[in-house]
Amino acid sequence: MPASTSAPADPHRHDAKPRRRAGRPAAAVLDQDGITAAALQLIGKSGYEGFTMAALARTLNVAPSALYNHVSSKRDVLVLVQDHLTSFVDVTAFDAEPWDRAVRSWAWSYRDVFSKHTPLIPVIAVLPVTDAPKTLAMYEAVSAGFRRAGFPQERIISAIVALESFIFGSAYDVTAPADIFDSGSMAESTPNFTAAVASLAGQGHENQADVAFELGLEALVSGFGALRG
Amino acid sequence: MPASTSAPADPHRHDAKPRRRAGRPAAAVLDQDGITAAALQLIGKSGYEGFTMAALARTLNVAPSALYNHVSSKRDVLVLVQDHLTSFVDVTAFDAEPWDRAVRSWAWSYRDVFSKHTPLIPVIAVLPVTDAPKTLAMYEAVSAGFRRAGFPQERIISAIVALESFIFGSAYDVTAPADIFDSGSMAESTPNFTAAVASLAGQGHENQADVAFELGLEALVSGFGALRG
DNA sequence: ACCACTAAATGAATGCCGTTCATTTAGAAT
DNA sequence: ATTCTAAATGAACGGCATTCATTTAGTGGT
Structure with missing residues (x-):
């Protein structure tokens, strides 16, 4: 059976390295x-157009078909990369700052990470x-922050999903x-339309995407903030 | 030169059909x-996985290479399809209803159209x-609605972009x-996280994506509504 | 020390894809 | 009738993800 993307099922394992099973070559x-790290590096160097299974294999000094012993498809590799990137999203503010500041910090960080990786969206x-x-x-950290801020349980997921949707769309921008x-x-x-575009351009902001993101984020933060009990 | 996606440059033309130039076979x-219509139909029948240049040519009883006399790439076809689909987005409420209701109507319609066409996003x-x-x-109609509602010129585009980002992300959901x-x-x-998910599921909503969209949309509408002069 | 087992790597092959190009076709203009 | 040209053809190309029969090389059991 080829390797699957999902994590090992056993939650009681303490070792970082999986215990070697009988009969398994070392x-x-x-x-x-290793595949994840190489994929991330390759994407950084060649972009997603240059990211092919053949190119990935080449950077690992291996035949393309060898990858399929550890991964079941190219999509699988993208999933691994995505999950790895998510660990770069900063959720620390939920432990250290008030809810609204934490949401802003998390959302900007989330958008910045994936704006360089929109093909993963x-x-x-x-x-x-x-x-x-x-x-x-990440979801656990964010959910915990929302709960501590007094959010009603039934609204937490919807609020996170709405924020995430806004973040993903903004990453494209x-x-x-x-x-x-x-x-x-x-x-x-x-x-x-033309007048509105000209008027925005006249403001002379370096980055229009940032202005729109800030505007939308403030609306969402203040709208959701009102839900807290 | 192959056909380009952009509209004819001459703004003084009145005919719908382009005037036949000398030496041009009829x-x-x-x-x-025709390509756009066939593409839309094929996508509806086979989805985006089944949408290939060869399949598109087949439905038109034509060789695949013939398409390239009218379109410069597959991406070009997708652009044509995208633009055609956008004409199905309902902007009529901006002429008939107050701003907040118009935004809701437009946003739901926009999301619904492209949730069936996420590969275009x-x-x-x-x-x-x-x-x-x-x-x-579409942008013109929406911009006009925002202006009439008293929005400051320099904020109109940013507000639309933020709404659109939210809409695109929500289409994936x-x-x-x-x-x-x-x-x-x-x-x-x-x-x-698990408790929050269970609590939402316990609410027994048919469609979680709709709940999140509604929640986020209300926040954006009320947040942006406050900007009006 | 040998054997049996097995995960992992190989390299060739497959089928599909978008796209290119030399060539042909058939109306339109002169 | 001749010439011109947009449009259609069909064969080809290179690249892609993926499959598979085969080989390689550690490991545990005896």
Whole structure:
């Protein structure tokens, strides 16, 4: 059976390294952690266009088919990368700061991590948490922060999902070209839009995506803050 | 030169059909509108996995290479489909209802259209409006609605972008499996998250994605409503 | 020391994909 | 009739993820 993405089922294990089973050869060149690290490095160097199973195998000095002893598909590799990246999302503020500041800190950090990895968003958005333990750990930290802030239990998940949706959508914005709203030759037929774009540009903000993110985030924080008991 | 996605540059043209130029044969089997319609139908029948240039050509009784006389890439076809779909987004409420109701109506409609077409989201999110005239028309209608509602010019685009980001992210949620938050064997180590999930499930809502969307949308509407002068 | 077992690596092959290109076809203009 | 040209063809290309029969090399049992 090929390796699966999900974490080991046994929750009582204490070792970081899995205990060697009988009959198992020791000199494995490859494992999921190594594949994940190599994949992340390759993506950093070549982007997602250059990220192929063949290229990944090459960086590991291995035949492409060898990867399939540890991973069941390319999508599986993306899941591993996604989960690893999620551990870079900063949730520490939920232990140290008031709820609204913690949410802001978490949301900015979350958006910044995945704005460099937007091809993963379609993967994350529909991925069962069981397949991504570090992602699950993030949810736990955030849920705990919401509960301590006095949120009603039944609203916590919905609020997190709504924030996450906003974060994912905003991650795409970061990658959009600066002139995405230039209406060009059609400006005459879209006076309201064109004027609004010009007016925003006149403000001279470096990063329009950041302005929109801040605006939306403040609305969500203040709207959700009112739910606390 | 292959056909480009952008609309004809001449703004003085009045005919719907382009005027026939000298030396141009008349019996074209294919054009961008026909390709768009066939693509939409094929996607509806086979999904985005089954949507290939070869399959598209087959439904049009044409060789795959013939498509490239009218379209420069598969991505180009996706752009045409995206723009066509955007004309199904309902913006009429901006002419008939108060701002907050209009935003709700537009946002739900926008999310519903693209929740069935999430593979287009990465395309839309970074697409210059010049390449998508119907999308530009939507922005014009929405911008006009915001202006009439008393929004300060410099905030209109940022507010729309924030709403759109939330809408795109939420479109993914609709497609997520129902048990995406089932923590399974890891429930013990994530008590806060697991309790929150159970509490939401206990509410017995049919569609968790709708609940989260409603919650986030209300927060954005009330947050942005406060900006009006 | 030998054997039996097995996880892991190999390399060739498969099928699908988007795209290119030289060539052909058939209306339109002169 | 001749010329021009957009559009269609069909064969090809390179790249891709993935499969599979086979080989390799540690390990535990005897």
